[in-house]
Amino acid sequence: MNVSAYGFNPSVALGRNSALHSALSAERSVALPRAKEAASTTKSSEPNAFSKMLNDVMSSEKTADQAVKDYAAGKTENLHETMVAVAKADIQFRMLASVRNKLVAAYQQVSQMR
Amino acid sequence: MSFMTAMDIVSSQLSATRKRMNLTASNLANANTTRTAEGGPYRRKDVVLSAATVNSPFGNMLHDRLDASLRGVAVTDVVTDPRPPRTVYDPTHPDADANGIVKLPNVNMVEEMVDMITVSRAYEAGVSTLQTIKSMAKKALTIGK
Numbered sequence: 247m248n249v250s251a252y253g254f255n256p257s258v259a260l261g262r263n264s265a266l267h268s269a270l271s272a273e274r275s276v277a278l279p280r281a282k283e284a285a286s287t288t289k290s291s292e293p294n295a296f297s298k299m300l301n302d303v304m305s306s307e308k309t310a311d312q313a314v315k316d317y318a319a320g321k322t323e324n325l326h327e328t329m330v331a332v333a334k335a336d337i338q339f340r341m342l343a344s345v346r347n348k349l350v351a352a353y354q355q356v357s358q359m360r
Numbered sequence: 361m362s363f364m365t366a367m368d369i370v371s372s373q374l375s376a377t378r379k380r381m382n383l384t385a386s387n388l389a390n391a392n393t394t395r396t397a398e399g400g401p402y403r404r405k406d407v408v409l410s411a412a413t414v415n416s417p418f419g420n421m422l423h424d425r426l427d428a429s430l431r432g433v434a435v436t437d438v439v440t441d442p443r444p445p446r447t448v449y450d451p452t453h454p455d456a457d458a459n460g461i462v463k464l465p466n467v468n469m470v471e472e473m474v475d476m477i478t479v480s481r482a483y484e485a486g487v488s489t490l491q492t493i494k495s496m497a498k499k500a501l502t503i504g505k
Contacts, residue, residue, distance in 0.1 A: 324371075324374070324378060326371060326375070326378075326487075330367050330368075330370070330490065333367065333490065333494055336494075337494065337501075340498065341501060345504075347504075
């Protein structure tokens with residue numbers, strides 16, 4: 247999985263939370279089979295939407311990483327494009343993290359019903 | 361995704377501003393250049409800016425009517441300043457004509473410095489827009505907390 251590579255990634259130095267990343271990669275490995283299951287049985291779209299969002303965030307993080315790598319390699323013409331890519335990935339990641347926190351909070355609420 | 365669209369617009373502005381800065385640097389560097397490939401002294405260059413559609417990967421799918429009217433900025437052309445070159449009497453200069461007149465570039469140092477400040481402020485404005493967009497997005501995310 248690509249997320250595991252982030253430990254050695256320059257974008258970590260730009261304010262990415264690697265602990266949250268590994269937590270999310272664990273979440274994803276749970277969410278993906280669950281998504282298939284949900285699609286085939288219960289028709290619930292929630293885990294599906296989450297893993298789709300996760301894929302979107304992953305792709306924009308990849309774009310940001312590529313931009314940072316290009317900058318480090320001296321291939322970038324415009325520094326601000328790198329920073330904009332990183333800022334976009336940052337905002338999308340925050341969004342993902344807050345959705346994930348909501349999901350976990352909802353799960354905990356349900357698990358305490360007894 | 362409108363936050364992202366705004367970021368793309370600002371990004372286009374920053375690119376255009378950087379190109380203007382490159383031209384200012386070129387003009388200042390060649391303020392006393394008497395020989396060019398085209399012959400004669402260097403001539404001052406300026407940009408032509410035009411409104412351009414923003415093409416973000418998200419924008420293609422989510423173009424509503426409002427998004428379609430949004431425009432970024434692009435440098436479409438570099439034009440040469442038509443003003444005549446400065447003439448200075450200096451018979452010892454290797455590029456002086458028979459009357460001892462040297463044609464120097466039509467670059468006005470003061471004008472270029474003012475341009476440079478304008479460009480620098482425009483870039484700062486773009487960066488502040490970006491930071492405002494970012495903080496708006498972050499504020500929006502605190503709604504969920």
